[in-house]
Amino acid sequence: MKRSYTYSFILILALAITCPAQDNANYDESKVPDYTLPKILVNTKGKKISTKEQWEKLRRPEILDMFADQMYGKIPENDVKVSFKVIKQDDKALGGKAVKKEVLATFTGNGKKAEMNILIYLPHSVSGPAPLFLGLNFFGNHTLQPDPDITLNPNWMRNSKDFGITENKATEATRGIRNSRWPVEEIIQRGYGVATIYYGDIDPDFDDGFQNGIHPLFYKKGQTKPTEAEWGAIGAWAWGLSRALDYFETDSQVDHTKVAVLGHSRLGKASLWAGAADERFALVISNDSGCGGAALSRRAFGETVQRINTSFPYWFNDNFTQYNGKEASLPFDQHMLIALMAPRPVYVASAQDDQWADPKGEYLSTYLAGEVYKLYNLPTLTSGEMPPVDQPLKEGTLGYHMRTGKHDITLYDWTQYMDFADKYFK
DSSP: OOOOOOOOHHHHHHHHHHOGGGTTSOOOGGGSOOOOOOOTTBOTTSOBOOSHHHIIIIIHHHHHHHHIIIIIOBOOOOOOEEEEEEEEEEEEHHHHTEEEEEEEEEEEETTEEEEEEEEEEEETTSSSSEEEEEEEESSOGGGSSOOTTSOOOOSOOOOBTTTTBOTTOOOGGGTTTTTTTOOHHHHHHTTOEEEEEEGGGTSOSSOSTTOSTTGGGGOOTTOOSOOTTBOOHHHHHHHHHHHHHHHHTTOTTEEEEEEEEEEETHHHHHHHHHHHHOTTOSEEEEESOOTTTTSOGGGOOSSOHHHHHHHOTTSSOGGGGGGTTOGGGOSOOHHHHHHTTTTSOEEEEEETTOGGGOHHHHHHHHHHTHHHHHHTTOOOOOOSSOOOTTOOBOSSSEEEEEESSSSSOOHHHHHHHHHHHHHHHO
């Protein structure tokens, strides 16, 4: 594949200075290895896929199974029971503009229990069930709003000097600290609901040998960790998103047929895998998901397979480690993950200063996934060249933008996502 998009030396130097832990990464387009991508529309038996029926029956199941077996991990078979209970409800939240609910999901298996708290805001302005954005958060549901009524999350929390989190526990001072990433009032004003879950409710984001979170609920007799092919943390987080969707199917105030799953960074990886594995999600959004998310692995630009498996050995399954430094031997690449969403709409976003996540690799994945969307006669991205910064492409079924700024999710990003959702949900 021809490489044509080169970033300035100044930007590369700035990244090296501000991100010393990442200074061995490649940010030079001229050093991206030559690569050949696996063909989306040729199955493992060499048969060319030329219709949407062939895609759905022959090729899509192959690709989905490859990602499960070799990367995100398979969900073990076990009789884990799931129950839901509304534990809090305020019909006059946000100054009377919304209904606020907390729903406790309880998972039981192997004599063990895990709980997941879903925080939901639904607009009063919508007559009937509301379309909704669902995503995981990094520091607890209570960080969305400075509301003392939202349950303060009791689980393990990553320490943060900026947020005053020590001893891995949330404090009252952390209420509302993430409201810039979750513009709840703007989302409600646009006629959408928003729901979120602290990802640590499902699986804590540290290498604990899979002894906490939901994994032990699925172990067979004598098992103490997932097998090489079974899921890691990202697979578990995606599973939790699907369980929230199970609840929405029972809530008459939520339009469960119009749920957009969304995630930022590592949680963007989880949203993509959730959208691929669970076709009930009507729209899938990736924000700065990078390696293991929307970015092409074979480019080895910014974060690489080896780096991510070394830094976070519990995110993916153990089978994925065989591709450390050997991206060319992967039987798939991330454009095929995005293609698994077809014919559902997908929006991928990057940030100009977030070269660690490889914006060009994220764009190319989105563009190349269009091969499958064309089988459904759906409009896709029309050029292999990236769009200018801050000029979103959201006319087709595949949307993309690269925003000015750093690794973050901002109101600008949310505005594009809501504009994109308007085409399909309203």
